[in-house]
Amino acid sequence: MQAFSPLPRRFRLWTAVLAVAGSLLFTSVFGTALPVRSAGTCVPGHPCFPSEASLDEFNRTVHGRLRSERPIASVCYPSDSSFNTTECAVRNSSATSFTYRTGHFASLVYNNWEQCDTQACSFPLSSTLLDPSEPLSAAPCEQASVPSYSVHARTEEDVQSYVSFATRHNLRIVIKNTGHDLLGRSAGKGGFALWTHELRKKVYHTNFQLTNCSHSLQHPVKADSDVLLQADVPRMSFSGAITLGAGVQWADAYKFASEHRRHIVGGASTTVGAAGGYLQGGGHSYLTPSYGLAVDNLLEARIVTSDGRLYIANEVSNPDLFWALRGGGGATWGVVTSVTYKTRPQTTIYQLSFSTLTNVSEATFNQTMQRYIRLSPKLAEIGVGGAATFSPTSLSFNLVVPNTSTSFSSFKAITRPLLTFLHDKDGLYMGGKQLDELYTIWPNHYDFYVASNGGDASDSGAGTSGGGGVTSRVLPRTAFTDGDQSNQLAQLFLDSFAQARQSNTTFFQVIGLATPINTPYRNQTSLNPSWYRSLWHVINLGDMADKLREMTPDAAVYLGESSVSEPDYRSGYWGRENYKALQDIKQRWDPANHFAVFHGVNFDKDDLRWSCYQADKSTS
Missing domain, CATH: 3.40.462 (Vanillyl-alcohol Oxidase; Chain A, domain 3)
Incomplete structure (x- = not known):
């Protein structure tokens, strides 16, 4: 990671292949055809990519938090401008640490997703560094699937600026917190990424009230929901709820809950995030047979959608979006900045x-x-x-x-x-x-x-x-x-x-x-x-x-x-019926499909954003 600077010329190779596609027609396996624009096709090296002056101006709006990224192993390659034998030894010795990898943007827990086909930038096989005069690899360190740029967000305003800039310039949006995703959804070749790692607020609510406002926090009005969640009137007040920022990991969440003599339904891994793909993909737990999945315990979310606005989503405010967030997949509906969970008193x-x-x-x-x-x-x-x-x-x-x-x-x-x-x-x-x-x-x-x-x-x-x-x-x-x-x-x-x-x-x-x-x-x-x-x-x-x-x-x-x-x-x-409803919600909140992940809602196998995947091409 380094402070923002234009990418070196040799790394501006991922160019027009993503931009050649015009308007696409996505046809679901269930027979529903939805118009989906070819979002995320403007990548570094292409004429449509923002100029250096434009990136400088944007960087000021996010308080200097824009970074140009290189794979974490780049310091081990003599041909790379970042080559540093001392730093290589440090990173190489930490390469199998969950804490280290989740704490650095340019690394993933499963390192195969940092690669793209034969392009890679791997650590030396041995933890003992070779003599600096002997090249560790004759091949260059390839950028591969590590996004070229990232914004290390610290505030919701950073997130809004990022989304507005990325969607306005049709950049490839990639959302990452810890990088645990088994299908590499937090990486992306040519990506202009957002790192939510520093959004770490934790708030305990003695009495939490659901926010009742079906519009953005800055502007009215979003389309009314046509998704009926349940027949009875939603409960509006909850004791002992906990709000967690998008960067909070389960080890910290459990400790915080324990300090307030509560427990919360969450994941087993200490370094998995509490508000991202785990939650939005359902989130199972050892406590699930007794207390439900993580999504069953979600009370409210704050989310920045493709229009760059910040919304509250719960059972009474934007309930269609809330329903989609409760299982519809991460990085698909916008950027979730924080979530509020139902908790329970500590128990044996x-x-x-x-x-x-x-x-x-x-x-x-x-x-x-x-x-x-x-x-x-x-x-x-x-x-x-x-x-x-x-x-x-x-x-x-x-x-x-x-x-x-x-x-x-x-x-x-x-x-x-x-x-x-x-x-x-x-x-x-x-x-x-x-x-x-x-x-x-x-x-x-x-x-x-x-x-x-x-x-x-x-x-x-x-x-x-x-x-x-x-x-x-x-x-x-x-x-x-x-x-x-x-x-x-x-x-x-x-x-x-x-x-x-x-x-x-x-x-x-x-x-x-x-x-x-x-x-x-x-x-x-x-x-x-x-x-x-x-x-x-x-x-x-x-x-x-x-x-x-x-x-x-x-x-x-x-x-x-x-x-x-x-x-x-x-x-x-x-399930078939839920997927149809999710397609309708996707069309309402992100019609251009700016927020897209592999095997997500409205996934199109022919979209060139997925060219690094070696998936079965028969899947549609």
């Missing part, structure tokens, strides 16, 4: 956590899978969340539930038979502990969270390839309660793992109990309604993906954990 958390330490036999594995499928509806009934991780030869369980959902004795009574089976069968208990020692009673959610995710040991593993995302499926309750479907589901898993054993393949499949099965669905969110009648969220489906899709054709797919090759992402993310 019960946990069962264990991993097998010896190889699990195939027979024990098969019986455990069948037992867990039968057990899952009972766990859901009492609000148990968490995850189980299966590999061909090992098992791991981490199950949690708040005491507002069930008693400790009931939690133990339901889960103990599975533990007893494993212990009696193969002696598979954790570290020689007695079975009762596998249960923990935490005084509050924050203590549980810190013990599970805190410490320096968790701050590693970033800077690796995310590939093309992960295959996932949210499996409906009927797949567990209907006898034939339950048997079919079990057989799919057993066959998949049997094949892995035969081929000596090691892989891990995560089965999350993270669905809002106990939250009534009243069209309050724009997610696929199947979320609210499902039990499992399965990640890393392997060769069973197509069979699961065939078995559960209307099942949901989690927007935050999915694949670039998801064949019917619109149905999976939102």
